[in-house]
Amino acid sequence: LVPQPFHSWEDYRAAQAISWGLRAWQQHAARPTTSRRLLDQATALLGGGPVAPWQAYRRRQLAGYCLAMHEPAYALRLLRPLVPLYQRPLSVLSLSQVTELLTQAYAGAGRYDSAYHYARRTQALTDSLRAGRQFAALAAAEARYRTREQASQIQLLTARSQQQAQRLAAAAGGVAVFGLALLAVGLAWRATRRLNQQLAIQKRQLEAQAQHLGELDAAKDQFFANVSHELRTPLTLVLGPLQQALAPQPAAARRELLATGLRHAQHLRLLIDRILDLTKLEAGKLPVQQYPTPLAALLAELVAQFRPLAAAGNLLLLPPLDVPATLTLLLDVEKLSQILTNLLANAIHYTPAGGQVRLAFAQPGPDWYALTVQDTGPGIAEAEQARLFERFYQSPQRQARGGTGLGLALSRELAQLLGGQLTLTSQLGQGAAFTFTFPAQPAPAAAPAEAPPAPPPRLPAPAALAPRARLLLVEDHAEMRAYLRSLLAPHYEVLEAEDGQQALAVLARETVDLVASDAMMPHLSGLDLLYALKADPNWQGVPFLMVTARADEAHRLAALTVGVDDYLTKPFEAAELLVRVSTLLARQQTRLHFASLTPADVAEPAAAPFLSELADEAPELTAADQLARWQAQLADCLADQAFGPDELAAHLLLSRRTLYRRLGELAGLTPAAWLRELRLDKARRLLEAGGFGSVTQVAESTGFANPKYFSTLYTERFGRRPSDYAK
Numbered sequence: 001l002v003p004q005p006f007h008s009w010e011d012y013r014a015a016q017a018i019s020w021g022l023r024a025w026q027q028h029a030a031r032p033t034t035s036r037r038l039l040d041q042a043t044a045l046l047g048g049g050p051v052a053p054w055q056a057y058r059r060r061q062l063a064g065y066c067l068a069m070h071e072p073a074y075a076l077r078l079l080r081p082l083v084p085l086y087q088r089p090l091s092v093l094s095l096s097q098v099t100e101l102l103t104q105a106y107a108g109a110g111r112y113d114s115a116y117h118y119a120r121r122t123q124a125l126t127d128s129l130r131a132g133r134q135f136a137a138l139a140a141a142e143a144r145y146r147t148r149e150q151a152s153q154i155q156l157l158t159a160r161s162q163q164q165a166q167r168l169a170a171a172a173g174g175v176a177v178f179g180l181a182l183l184a185v186g187l188a189w190r191a192t193r194r195l196n197q198q199l200a201i202q203k204r205q206l207e208a209q210a211q212h213l214g215e216l217d218a219a220k221d222q223f224f225a226n227v228s229h230e231l232r233t234p235l236t237l238v239l240g241p242l243q244q245a246l247a248p249q250p251a252a253a254r255r256e257l258l259a260t261g262l263r264h265a266q267h268l269r270l271l272i273d274r275i276l277d278l279t280k281l282e283a284g285k286l287p288v289q290q291y292p293t294p295l296a297a298l299l300a301e302l303v304a305q306f307r308p309l310a311a312a313g314n315l316l317l318l319p320p321l322d323v324p325a326t327l328t329l330l331l332d333v334e335k336l337s338q339i340l341t342n343l344l345a346n347a348i349h350y351t352p353a354g355g356q357v358r359l360a361f362a363q364p365g366p367d368w369y370a371l372t373v374q375d376t377g378p379g380i381a382e383a384e385q386a387r388l389f390e391r392f393y394q395s396p397q398r399q400a401r402g403g404t405g406l407g408l409a410l411s412r413e414l415a416q417l418l419g420g421q422l423t424l425t426s427q428l429g430q431g432a433a434f435t436f437t438f439p440a441q442p443a444p445a446a447a448p449a450e451a452p453p454a455p456p457p458r459l460p461a462p463a464a465l466a467p468r469a470r471l472l473l474v475e476d477h478a479e480m481r482a483y484l485r486s487l488l489a490p491h492y493e494v495l496e497a498e499d500g501q502q503a504l505a506v507l508a509r510e511t512v513d514l515v516a517s518d519a520m521m522p523h524l525s526g527l528d529l530l531y532a533l534k535a536d537p538n539w540q541g542v543p544f545l546m547v548t549a550r551a552d553e554a555h556r557l558a559a560l561t562v563g564v565d566d567y568l569t570k571p572f573e574a575a576e577l578l579v580r581v582s583t584l585l586a587r588q589q590t591r592l593h594f595a596s597l598t599p600a601d602v603a604e605p606a607a608a609p610f611l612s613e614l615a616d617e618a619p620e621l622t623a624a625d626q627l628a629r630w631q632a633q634l635a636d637c638l639a640d641q642a643f644g645p646d647e648l649a650a651h652l653l654l655s656r657r658t659l660y661r662r663l664g665e666l667a668g669l670t671p672a673a674w675l676r677e678l679r680l681d682k683a684r685r686l687l688e689a690g691g692f693g694s695v696t697q698v699a700e701s702t703g704f705a706n707p708k709y710f711s712t713l714y715t716e717r718f719g720r721r722p723s724d725y726a727k
Contacts, residue, residue, distance in 0.1 A: 014058040017045040021065040028069040039074045056082055063101050072108030096125035107213055115213055126202055133195050140188045144181055151177040238265050290330040291697045292443035296323040303359060306344050316356035323361045329440040335414045342407040343434045347375035367439055374433040380426040468493045469585050474503040474517035487574050500524025514585055519548035534563045543584040579719030627666055638679050641705045645671035679703050680717050687725040695722045
């Protein structure tokens with residue numbers, strides 16, 4: 001076939017947009033990021049202003065692709081401009097098709113009120129079309145009747161005016177007219193039947209959509225009821241013990257009450273994190289972080305965690321027996337553990353006493369592995385199995401046992417994120433088996449730990465710290481501000497401000513040694529306050545600690561880009577806050593000490609190599625910019641355990657004397673201490689992001705040869721042990 005040329009530039013743009021939409025549909029499962037980029041290009045190509053008539057059909061076609069890819073936001077962007085275009089006579093059918101697509105798009109986006117509105121509108125348009133077609137059918141019947149009457153009169157006049165010889169011709173003419181009338185009736189009846197069939201199909205589709213919307217609404221109501229129950233139960237076990245602890249109690253009883261409240265507060269945080277994980281999955285912002293992991297040890301640890309729960313339910317929990325002890329794979333441990341934890345918890349929860357739960361291992365193919373959680377519970381009906389992995393859905397036979405209806409949906413989506421799949425095999429009365437099949441590449445076993453390195457050289461003694469440093473605490477929540485003050489006041493002099501504007505007013509009349517600020521505040525946010533201080537030469541050197549509930553990486557990067565000195569997310573441990581404040585103040589004192597030194601005051605270490613002597617060069621960048629530039633240059637070197645101060649100086653093309661002086665002025669640290677700080681900060685980001693495997697793997701990936709030495713340094717720096725992040 002010879003391709004036909006495009007008749008206009010608009011034809012070419014429309015065809016290009018549909019081509020990109022089709023490519024996005026083909027790639028959305030394997031390459032979601034590329035798929036969304038193609039959708040952005042396609043929608044941009046169709047224009048963002050008033051919709052031209054040539055765009056209407058292409059927009060509907062592209063919106064259909066978006067709905068097939070479960071991207072309702074793009075469909076809404078394409079469809080909404082079509083509604084005013086079709087608000088004119090002779091466009092009712094097109095308008096009904098657009099409103100039907102809008103119903104699907106709003107339902108997919110979770111905006112059920114708008115979906116219901118357009119479903120009603122589609123039904124009204126369909127009724128209007130049906131009424132119009134019925135009127136057209138009546139008009140056609142009336143026209144046929146008049147045609148037959150006129151034909152009869154013509155025949156009568158012809159018979160009277162013509163002779164007997166012309167009667168046969170008149171009869172033939174009458175037969176022809178009658179045949180044409182019959183043909184017209186047949187065609188009209190056929191067209192009417194086709195339209196009625198289309199209307200019936202559309203009606204059935206609307207009824208099915210209405211039923212689906214009703215089911216989604218019911219599932220949503222059930223979800224909120226379950227979430228309310230799941231949140232209220234641990235909340236009761238937090239508030240109740242705390243209220244009891246406020247009353248006179250023996251010390252041991254009060255400690256037990258507080259431990260109960262803490263345990264269930266951590267459970268509340270786990271539920272909230274699960275809901276947030278679903279949000280990140282929808283947004284495509286849940287990264288996969290793989291580390292070398294011994295699979296046998298990981299599975300043994302997971303099974304051991306559930307042994308007390310299984311024993312309490314009089315269940316036999318069987319671990320996998322055929323996992324090679326030396327099998328080490330590149331795995332995202334957090335997501336793998338979350339999938340298996342959900343499956344094991346469900347199996348133990350629904351298996352009656354005396355039953356058993358088994359975790360089995362298999363390798364169905366090269367670099368493919370399968371983990372199966374099998375129980376002897378009541379099983380799952382075949383009619384329920386297809387919907388069991390839907391969000392918010394709960395089987396009627398399981399609703400009485402509680403839950404949010406998110407565990408299995410989250411597990412399947414995590415399995416797909418890891419490139420695998422989660423399947424179910426079950427029969428009523430014969431238990432259930434959930435199998436997680438996933439690809440994984442083998443990885444070498446971790447190298448044995450070496451002896452801890454020698455302690456870093458000490459700095460020249462800085463000036464003695466002030467007896468009580470002065471801190472400015474900026475927090476809009478009164479009770480949180482009081483809690484922070486109770487932690488800091490025993491050690492420091494604390495000034496307070498309710499927002500960024502009040503903080504600037506305090507700083508205009510007071511001198512402080514450190515600013516600790518929340519991020520989200522009225523009038524002037526913590527980030528805006530940070531901008532203002534770093535732009536002011538009088539305050540840009542004062543340490544700034546961001547204490548916030550914003551845990552997203554984008555906000556953290558924005559704060560680090562501006563120049564925040566440390567970033568602490570809520571909830572946090574009291575000791576962690578105190579250690580970070582103390583570290584920032586000590587570093588500030590060291591920085592001020594180095595700023596007062598001359599190059600001759602800094603002794604050159606013996607036998608120190610250098611490449612160039614830059615001691616007399618004046619820095620062209622601010623301290624934050626210079627340190628950020630150096631840190632970017634060292635991103636790939638921190639995992640190298642042999643990378644020390646000599647290698648650092650050579651890498652930055654500085655002599656050891658110059659590097660020693662410049663780091664003291666900019667960061668208040670020696671080269672060895674600054675390298676250690678960079679490695680600890682990288683370890684903190686890995687631990688807070690989750691999916692880090694084990695503490696040993698984090699230590700090795702950040703250049704620490706000895707995990708115990710790493711744990712000691714991390715606890716001293718951040719006031720929290722690395723192992724605490726796995727809880």
